[in-house]
Amino acid sequence: MKEFDYIIIGGGCAGLSLAYELEINEKLKDKTLAIIEPRTEYKKDKTWSFWKVTNHNFDDCVKKSWENFTVNISKNTKYIQCTSYPYQSVDSGLFYEKINNKLKENKNISFFKNISEINSKNSFVFNSVPSIKKDHRNLWQHFCGVEIETQNNFFDDEIFNLMDFDCDQRESVHFFYTLPYSKTSALIETTWLSKMNDGSKKDYDAQIKDYIENHLNLKNYKIIYKEEGAIPLFYPSHKIEKNKINIGTAGGMTRLSTGYTFLNIQEHSKYICKNIENISKTKKFEISKKYQFLDDIFLRVLEKHPEMMPDIFFKMFKSSPKTVIKFLSNKSNFFEDLSIIFKMPKITFIKALFY
Numbered sequence: 001m002k003e004f005d006y007i008i009i010g011g012g013c014a015g016l017s018l019a020y021e022l023e024i025n026e027k028l029k030d031k032t033l034a035i036i037e038p039r040t041e042y043k044k045d046k047t048w049s050f051w052k053v054t055n056h057n058f059d060d061c062v063k064k065s066w067e068n069f070t071v072n073i074s075k076n077t078k079y080i081q082c083t084s085y086p087y088q089s090v091d092s093g094l095f096y097e098k099i100n101n102k103l104k105e106n107k108n109i110s111f112f113k114n115i116s117e118i119n120s121k122n123s124f125v126f127n128s129v130p131s132i133k134k135d136h137r138n139l140w141q142h143f144c145g146v147e148i149e150t151q152n153n154f155f156d157d158e159i160f161n162l163m164d165f166d167c168d169q170r171e172s173v174h175f176f177y178t179l180p181y182s183k184t185s186a187l188i189e190t191t192w193l194s195k196m197n198d199g200s201k202k203d204y205d206a207q208i209k210d211y212i213e214n215h216l217n218l219k220n221y222k223i224i225y226k227e228e229g230a231i232p233l234f235y236p237s238h239k240i241e242k243n244k245i246n247i248g249t250a251g252g253m254t255r256l257s258t259g260y261t262f263l264n265i266q267e268h269s270k271y272i273c274k275n276i277e278n279i280s281k282t283k284k285f286e287i288s289k290k291y292q293f294l295d296d297i298f299l300r301v302l303e304k305h306p307e308m309m310p311d312i313f314f315k316m317f318k319s320s321p322k323t324v325i326k327f328l329s330n331k332s333n334f335f336e337d338l339s340i341i342f343k344m345p346k347i348t349f350i351k352a353l354f355y
């Protein structure tokens, strides 16, 4: 069976981002790479959005970018400008196409459906398939979104809505998220931060229909695309193995308080590429311990007091937009962290240390 220098398990966001980074930096001229990916065809299946706090390779896959957004709670709306860090939405269809076209050019890169088709004994492995044990105590960010089209102009495409908490909370944390791509099209998502031990929050279609028709007051529209997902708000289990690194969600690249993962994946890919010649001895890349600690407290509060979360998120955005965005994107300094921490209900957060 064929052997390869490197193996990437999972040709999704993290696997393909890494392969692309290695390819464009000419790290695969004299090395071979096998990508293990079971899917039979690549098509748009996700929309990755984030504030652009660092450069990445996929500006040409950005479907839309905004410099203004809102956050809503019942009877109150905050308008926020993000000119320094625009919010970008990457179309996964364009992303897959761009990367796969590039990788095809290199004969040293091969795709397989299953790792059993190759000899992996002497390869260095990058694994993006998470090992997630069923545990009813785990928190998830789970959501469903539809892209809709209207006949007449309806949306203001200059401003997106990050969180609209003015909806049914069901003793959990629930908000709607609206990305207007144009005056006649938008992605509208219902998002829950909750455990997933029953199906009680998963009537997504009814939630979205009710929001569009009775909250946005839009009656004439057509659904042209749908996406559904669940992001673990905990780190997948991780076994330290020589010659193996986990990447993507499996590699702890999700910011647990927000679910944002895409840009962390890009930074991880750049880090691996820079250290590829000495990868087995390179220090593990991770989201800074500071955010791991703060997110842990945040999620404890969220679990114990879901009813407080709309206000907590709303208050967080009372800090300067730059500060909040940097904090949510793991780029804040000590003083910016303090500015966010002081906006939080202190006694609740201190008590959470002892739950």
Ligand SMILES: Cc1cc2nc3c(=O)[nH]c(=O)nc-3n(C[C@H](O)[C@H](O)[C@H](O)COP(=O)(O)OP(=O)(O)OC[C@H]3O[C@@H](n4cnc5c(N)ncnc54)[C@H](O)[C@@H]3O)c2cc1C
Residues within 6 Å of the ligand: 009, 010, 011, 012, 013, 014, 015, 036, 037, 038, 039, 045, 046, 047, 048, 049, 050, 128, 129, 227, 228, 229, 230, 231, 247, 248, 249, 250, 259, 260, 261, 262, 263, 265
């Ligand atoms: C619908 C959705 C929307 C999201 N939106 C955002 C967002 O807006 N912003 C953000 O920052 N993050 C977002 N995320 C979170 C995160 O960025 C994505 O989940 C991202 O795709 C994670 O990349 P990954 O490579 O870890 O996983 P994936 O992209 O899921 O890739 C894993 C790959 O492994 C393959 N695979 C599965 N089983 C095997 C196996 N046994 N062997 C080999 N391969 C296998 C899969 O087919 C898949 O291609 C979203 C997640 C989802 C699900």
